[in-house]
Amino acid sequence: MIPWVEKYRPKNLKEVVGQFEAQKRIFDFVKNFSNQKKRAILVHGSSGTGKTSIVYALASELGYEIIELNASDFRNKYQIQEVIGRAIKQQSLFSKGKIMLIDEVDGITGTRDRGGLREILRLILETSYPIILIANDVWQAKLRPLRTKAQFIELKPIEKNHIIALLYKIAKKEKLKISLDALDAISIMSKGDARAAITDLQVLASTCQKKEITKKQVAELCSREKDDSIFNALRQIFKNKGNVHNVFNNVQNININDLFLWIDENLPLEYKGPDLVRAYDALSKADVFRGRIRRWQHWRFLVYIYALLTEGISNAKKESKQGFTSYKPPKRILKIWLVNQKQAKRKEQAEKIAKITHISKKQAYKDLPFLEIAFRNNIPITNL
Amino acid sequence: MLGMKAKIKDNKDNSIIWAEKYRPKEFDDVLGHSEIVKRAIAFVQEKNMPHLLFSGPAGSGKTTLALIIAKKFFGPSWKENFLELNASDERGIDVVRQKVKSFARTKAFNGPFKIIFLDESDALTKEAQQALRRTMEMFTGTCRFILSCNVSSKIIDPIQSRCSVFRFRLFDKKDVAKIVERISKQEKFKINDKATEGLYDISHGDLRRVINILQASASFSKNINENTIYEIIAQAKPANIKAILDLTIKGSFLDARNKLLDTMLNQGLSGIDIIKAIQKEIWNLDIKNEEKIKLIEKCGETEFRLVEGSDDFIQLEALLASFILAKK
Numbered sequence: 001m002i003p004w005v006e007k008y009r010p011k012n013l014k015e016v017v018g019q020f021e022a023q024k025r026i027f028d029f030v031k032n033f034s035n036q037k038k039r040a041i042l043v044h045g046s047s048g049t050g051k052t053s054i055v056y057a058l059a060s061e062l063g064y065e066i067i068e069l070n071a072s073d074f075r076n077k078y079q080i081q082e083v084i085g086r087a088i089k090q091q092s093l094f095s096k097g098k099i100m101l102i103d104e105v106d107g108i109t110g111t112r113d114r115g116g117l118r119e120i121l122r123l124i125l126e127t128s129y130p131i132i133l134i135a136n137d138v139w140q141a142k143l144r145p146l147r148t149k150a151q152f153i154e155l156k157p158i159e160k161n162h163i164i165a166l167l168y169k170i171a172k173k174e175k176l177k178i179s180l181d182a183l184d185a186i187s188i189m190s191k192g193d194a195r196a197a198i199t200d201l202q203v204l205a206s207t208c209q210k211k212e213i214t215k216k217q218v219a220e221l222c223s224r225e226k227d228d229s230i231f232n233a234l235r236q237i238f239k240n241k242g243n244v245h246n247v248f249n250n251v252q253n254i255n256i257n258d259l260f261l262w263i264d265e266n267l268p269l270e271y272k273g274p275d276l277v278r279a280y281d282a283l284s285k286a287d288v289f290r291g292r293i294r295r296w297q298h299w300r301f302l303v304y305i306y307a308l309l310t311e312g313i314s315n316a317k318k319e320s321k322q323g324f325t326s327y328k329p330p331k332r333i334l335k336i337w338l339v340n341q342k343q344a345k346r347k348e349q350a351e352k353i354a355k356i357t358h359i360s361k362k363q364a365y366k367d368l369p370f371l372e373i374a375f376r377n378n379i380p381i382t383n384l
Numbered sequence: 385m386l387g388m389k390a391k392i393k394d395n396k397d398n399s400i401i402w403a404e405k406y407r408p409k410e411f412d413d414v415l416g417h418s419e420i421v422k423r424a425i426a427f428v429q430e431k432n433m434p435h436l437l438f439s440g441p442a443g444s445g446k447t448t449l450a451l452i453i454a455k456k457f458f459g460p461s462w463k464e465n466f467l468e469l470n471a472s473d474e475r476g477i478d479v480v481r482q483k484v485k486s487f488a489r490t491k492a493f494n495g496p497f498k499i500i501f502l503d504e505s506d507a508l509t510k511e512a513q514q515a516l517r518r519t520m521e522m523f524t525g526t527c528r529f530i531l532s533c534n535v536s537s538k539i540i541d542p543i544q545s546r547c548s549v550f551r552f553r554l555f556d557k558k559d560v561a562k563i564v565e566r567i568s569k570q571e572k573f574k575i576n577d578k579a580t581e582g583l584y585d586i587s588h589g590d591l592r593r594v595i596n597i598l599q600a601s602a603s604f605s606k607n608i609n610e611n612t613i614y615e616i617i618a619q620a621k622p623a624n625i626k627a628i629l630d631l632t633i634k635g636s637f638l639d640a641r642n643k644l645l646d647t648m649l650n651q652g653l654s655g656i657d658i659i660k661a662i663q664k665e666i667w668n669l670d671i672k673n674e675e676k677i678k679l680i681e682k683c684g685e686t687e688f689r690l691v692e693g694s695d696d697f698i699q700l701e702a703l704l705a706s707f708i709l710a711k712k
Contacts, residue, residue: 264697264698268637276708284694287689290695291695336649360504363442370616371600375400
């Protein structure tokens with residue numbers, strides 16, 4: 001069975017969902033490559049936002065050939081010279097043009113891919129074909145030299161409605177019966193990651209009966225995916241008093257930021273009164289160290305973070321709450337994403353108001369509630 | 385006036401947003417600040433001016449004066465010669481530098497120099513200000529800067545020393561009453577004195593705020609009294625900080641923290657915004673005075689952590705938790 005993600009990968013730009021602005025910029029870059037000052041672009045964004053898909057869709061639409069290097073290839077200086085360096089010197093035999101695609105540039109590692117990034121930088125200067133780089137995380141220090149050489153194009157998480165539309169199209173082609181609120185639930189769960197959404201849909205389709213998917217099944221899938229080990233770790237910290245400094249050793253697939261979110265979400269379920277105050281004190285101090293790591297890049301502070309999160313919070317209580325507590329996954333990230341979806345339109349309004357009334361976007365956003373009342377919630381922006 | 389060429393026609397005269405519609409368009413219309421206006425008129429007459437730094441709170445007329453100066457200097461072609469940037473939206477010095485430079489590079493059209501108005505300059509980082517200082521020097525021949533800021537101490541000395549500093553103050557009760565009367569006549573609604581006073585109390589003399597509230601109120605009723613005003617405020621800012629603090633003190637911490645997150649997200653408030661509000665609200669709480677001062681100190685510590693780059697929400701929750709122990 002082919003993964004649907006591959007089966008339904010967009011074949012042309014029309015099929016790409018959302019990302020119109022970025023699509024246009026990437027298209028312009030490739031189409032008008034001879035006029036580009038910066039000879040490469042770096043397309044970045046979180047996973048499933050369509051970075052690779054857009055490039056492939058674009059190539060097939062223009063009839064271009066793609067020369068690709070991704071993380072599965074060795075990418076040291078010589079490899080890159082061999083594949084990309086040679087390709088930029090040769091004319092393409094069969095197609096109208098070529099695109100050099102280097103996927104996952106943030107994954108080019110120091111030792112095994114020695115000299116890789118430097119070679120890319122060199123090739124950017126001499127290339128006669130468009131070079132497209134792709135990365136998830138562009139804030140790494142090693143990518144800094146690229147800033148001056150390449151245009152950065154960001155892909156935002158895909159809007160919920162676009163994901164719903166995409167899932168609906170696939171469901172129709174696969175002859176699935178799926179309710180709108182189930183589609184809604186899957187797309188919310190995906191947090192703007194189209195690949196995750198399509199994979200979830202396929203998983204649900206393969207396990208459901210009579211090709212019918214309900215919201216309940218989506219909810220089950222969602223709870224199944226949770227990692228049990230984090231629950232255990234939380235339970236030990238919250239229920240035991242001390243002797244818990246090793247609890248996170250067994251927790252896999254969770255990064256430090258998520259740990260903060262999990263503890264933060266569930267702390268008030270277990271602790272009350274002065275215990276809660278002390279526990280939050282420990283949590284907030286751990287967070288201060290997290291900020292210091294970010295600022296000074298001094299990773300040894302991690303030791304203090306873990307100490308405060310485990311022993312600090314565990315010892316904050318006089319005695320632990322009896323009985324079973326059902327822990328909840330953090331809601332904050334999801335909430336932020338949902339609100340952002342909702343606020344996107346208001347932000348747009350604020351931006352327009354800011355422009356014509358000579359104030360900052362921030363200020364316009366603050367003024368918006370009054371204007372909304374004045375115009376009965378509907379500001380006729382077109383008249384502005 | 386002043387031998388200006390054609391009287392400037394502003395096509396935004398029929399703007400539907402009152403704060404913009406009633407923005408003064410002539411020096412004569414500017415309320416208060418008579419000394420500042422006098423000097424601005426002199427600049428226009430002499431066809432020359434230094435770099436200016438407007439310092440003062442929001443809604444005190446800084447942008448208004450900058451716009452009038454530009455219009456008087458350049459007449460109908462003011463838009464070609466005037467660049468307006470807002471530092472709080474475009475913090476990145478690269479953007480500022482690029483825009484400023486490409487604008488400043490060419491000669492003014494129909495005027496002695498161009499004017500760059502950099503609003504909310506105190507939002508610029510120190511590094512950005514350093515870069516700006518060099519840019520100001522480089523383009524003195526073709527360009528004048530008008531910087532505006534809330535607090536002039538956040539502007540580095542070298543920039544301050546290159547500017548003539550104008551200090552704006554908030555409008556007083558009389559000014560607010562004058563504006564309210566002017567608008568009520570033109571827009572044909574009635575408003576009683578208590579409501580006008582209420583407007584002043586709520587806005588502390590921030591004129592844009594006054595006018596925004598007024599426009600919302602007038603859409604509500606053509607006969608505005610003080611209740612209309614408070615009703616509008618309550619509608620525009622539904623969840624308030626006091627409710628969150630009260631919930632905490634009553635012992636419903638979970639509800640309080642959920643409401644906190646919702647308030648922050650829905651109203652687009654930053655951690656610092658919330659701390660400011662909490663710190664103001666502490667004085668109104670029904671708790672002992674020595675508790676109040678402890679909490680204020682905790683606010684300070686939290687604010688410091690946020691400035692240092694800690695997580696807004698976790699720090700605010702920790703602060704909120706300390707209200708649990710506050711005793712009556």
